[in-house]
Amino acid sequence: MIREVTRDRNYIVEFDSSDNYYLVPPYRGDRHHFDRITVGDDTMGILDFSNTNTYGGRIYLEKFSISSSSFLVLENFSELALLGVKEIGAGADRIILRNPLDGLLYKARIVDGKVGPYYTVYFGERFTPPVPEPATYGAAFGVVGLGFGFFRRRRRRVASALGELTTGGEQN
Numbered sequence: 001m002i003r004e005v006t007r008d009r010n011y012i013v014e015f016d017s018s019d020n021y022y023l024v025p026p027y028r029g030d031r032h033h034f035d036r037i038t039v040g041d042d043t044m045g046i047l048d049f050s051n052t053n054t055y056g057g058r059i060y061l062e063k064f065s066i067s068s069s070s071f072l073v074l075e076n077f078s079e080l081a082l083l084g085v086k087e088i089g090a091g092a093d094r095i096i097l098r099n100p101l102d103g104l105l106y107k108a109r110i111v112d113g114k115v116g117p118y119y120t121v122y123f124g125e126r127f128t129p130p131v132p133e134p135a136t137y138g139a140a141f142g143v144v145g146l147g148f149g150f151f152r153r154r155r156r157r158v159a160s161a162l163g164e165l166t167t168g169g170e171q172n
């Protein structure tokens with residue numbers, strides 16, 4: 001469930017597997033504060049900034065926590081905007097930016113050192129979603145092949161048994 005608490009433009013957003021999309025409300029200024037963003041297990045949380053002007057703006061996260069099996073995707077977020085994270089915790093590299101111009105995904109990279117109380121986050125390295133290894137495909141196709149072989153063998157056995165029943169077991 002996504003829970004939003006707005007007080008002085010500060011938000012609390014919690015993503016879980018049943019509800020994983022949040023459209024950030026319009027705001028005329030160039031700064032957005034999130035008190036807390038939490039992404040639960042096996043969830044891809046999507047934070048959509050299409051109602052806001054993030055070009056050259058700033059977005060600050062006070063607390064950010066994410067499961068090791070999850071991602072946070074920032075949609076319609078200008079790559080020129082500054083993302084500052086106060087408490088990084090584990091999984092900060094699981095923040096993904098979808099570039100609004102070309103649709104490509106970029107992985108977050110935390111810059112060493114702080115600017116004031118915030119770590120600066122840049123998006124430079126292209127992110128490619130995980131793809132199963134070739135051995136996984138080989139095992140899957142092998143199981144399908146074995147299943148097909150057993151199916152054909154059983155079908156032949158059934159067909160020959162039916163043939164024997166209709167001819168009374170006589171062979172020509």
